[in-house]
Amino acid sequence: MNFILIGDEAQRRFGWKLFTAMRYLPSGEVERVHTSNADAYPLAGRKPRRDTPWSRQVLVRGEPYYANDAAGIRFAFEDAEKILGLGLGAVMNLPVKEGERVLGTLNFLREAGGYRPQQVAEALTLTTKALELLTFTSPRSPGP
Numbered sequence: 546m547n548f549i550l551i552g553d554e555a556q557r558r559f560g561w562k563l564f565t566a567m568r569y570l571p572s573g574e575v576e577r578v579h580t581s582n583a584d585a586y587p588l589a590g591r592k593p594r595r596d597t598p599w600s601r602q603v604l605v606r607g608e609p610y611y612a613n614d615a616a617g618i619r620f621a622f623e624d625a626e627k628i629l630g631l632g633l634g635a636v637m638n639l640p641v642k643e644g645e646r647v648l649g650t651l652n653f654l655r656e657a658g659g660y661r662p663q664q665v666a667e668a669l670t671l672t673t674k675a676l677e678l679l680t681f682t683s684p685r686s687p688g689p
Contacts, residue, residue: 546674548579551651555671559664561653563633568649568679569594569604578649578679585631597621603638607647610638611665614657628654635659641672641679649679 552564565586566579574591594600599621602608612618613635619625621636628636634657640647651672653660 546678548675548678551671551674551678552579552581554674555651555653555668559637559653559660559668561655563631563652563654565652566649566675566679567652569647575604575649582631585627595623599638603640603650604647607640607642607645609640609665609669610636611660611662612636613660632656637665637668639665639669639672641675643676643680648676651675 548564548566552561555561555564561581563586564579564581565577567575568578569575570591572591573594575594576591577586577588580586580588594604599610603610610621612621615625615629615634618628618634618636621638622628628634633654636652636654637660639651639653641649641651651668653668
């Protein structure tokens with residue numbers, strides 16, 4: 546399994562215009578380990594996790610985040626105007642967990658109104674496919 550295959554399956558099941566994967570490190574840092582748009586969201590170094598309502602929900606409590614409009618994007622992301630400028634207004638951030646520990650997230654975005662709340666449960670089924678990838682993949686090698 547690799548992120549390309551996860552993205553292909555997600556595209557067939559519920560669609561996306563941007564797909565990224567982030568690893569959440571025990572140090573409290575996050576790093577992007579996969580991106581479908583390296584120009585807008587390149588693979589980069591690590592950065593500290595900010596303490597926000599979004600990070601507490603997704604990275605600390607391990608609960609998915611869903612938004613389907615600009616207000617939901619602006620609530621959660623400091624780069625909201627960049628996201629909206631790419632024509633993206635719906636998001637599903639899915640925590641990848643090993644037991645109760647969050648290893649990272651799969652992040653799917655598309656146009657506003659593009660997701661339905663019931664798709665979150667369907668999308669969460671993809672997170673088990675990313676367990677090994679988020680444990681062993683380096684940011685310079687996004688998949689086998």
